[in-house]
Amino acid sequence: MGELKPVQPAAWREGRPILGRDQVYVMKYGREFHTQWCQAVADKWASAPRGLLVTLLADVGTRARCQQCSRAAPAARERPTRGRHSPEPAAAASVIPLRVVGIAHGILYLAARPEFRELLSETAVEPATPLLVGSKRDGMVVRVDVSRDEPLLVVQMDPRASFRDVPYQARLRAPLQRSATKPYAVESIEPAPREPDS
Numbered sequence: 647m648g649e650l651k652p653v654q655p656a657a658w659r660e661g662r663p664i665l666g667r668d669q670v671y672v673m674k675y676g677r678e679f680h681t682q683w684c685q686a687v688a689d690k691w692a693s694a695p696r697g698l699l700v701t702l703l704a705d706v707g708t709r710a711r712c713q714q715c716s717r718a719a720p721a722a723r724e725r726p727t728r729g730r731h732s733p734e735p736a737a738a739a740s741v742i743p744l745r746v747v748g749i750a751h752g753i754l755y756l757a758a759r760p761e762f763r764e765l766l767s768e769t770a771v772e773p774a775t776p777l778l779v780g781s782k783r784d785g786m787v788v789r790v791d792v793s794r795d796e797p798l799l800v801v802q803m804d805p806r807a808s809f810r811d812v813p814y815q816a817r818l819r820a821p822l823q824r825s826a827t828k829p830y831a832v833e834s835i836e837p838a839p840r841e842p843d844s
């Protein structure tokens with residue numbers, strides 16, 4: 647599996663270790679690593695918290711990413727091949743595709759696929775989170791709703807913005823506030839890059 651090299655987590659929230667950039671969860675005797683607070687991590691934390699460690703993604707050795715974590719972020723965090731200084735392995739990780747499910751009274755509803763529900767339930771919406779078109783703000787993300795199978799991101803459109811019926815995507819980042827209760831926050835929503843077949 648490779649030698650374990652635990653590091654300090656980026657933060658502690660409600661007593662839980664929170665991952666920073668390039669950090670992952672591993673278990674003392676586990677064969678997997680985890681890129682989020684998945685069920686396996688939660689179970690370990692509940693039963694034997696001292697066996698849950700944080701290490702750098704670059705140091706996971708031959709551990710494989712846990713299936714649940716892989717499903718939640720399919721494009722995410724490929725193991726770096728050029729060492730830990732390779733550029734931003736987390737960048738692709740945190741993009742969630744969204745489709746328009748409705749717009750009414752200036753409120754735009756965007757749905758994510760069910761596999762992102764868990765990730766979005768760990769995601770906060772901080773004040774002034776923008777919907778960006780180009781570099782212009784067309785609206786503000788007001789909340790995430792994970793009560794449905796297809797979780798929703800709810801956007802308040804700016805009065806002067808014109809609505810575009812296109813695929814969107816949400817970018818995630820670490821929360822800005824140290825006191826945040828969730829490990830992720832929405833950075834912005836933007837129209838998705840056009841796919842070749844669309």
Ligand SMILES: [Zn+2]
Binds near residue numbers: 684712714
């Ligand atoms: Zn996991």
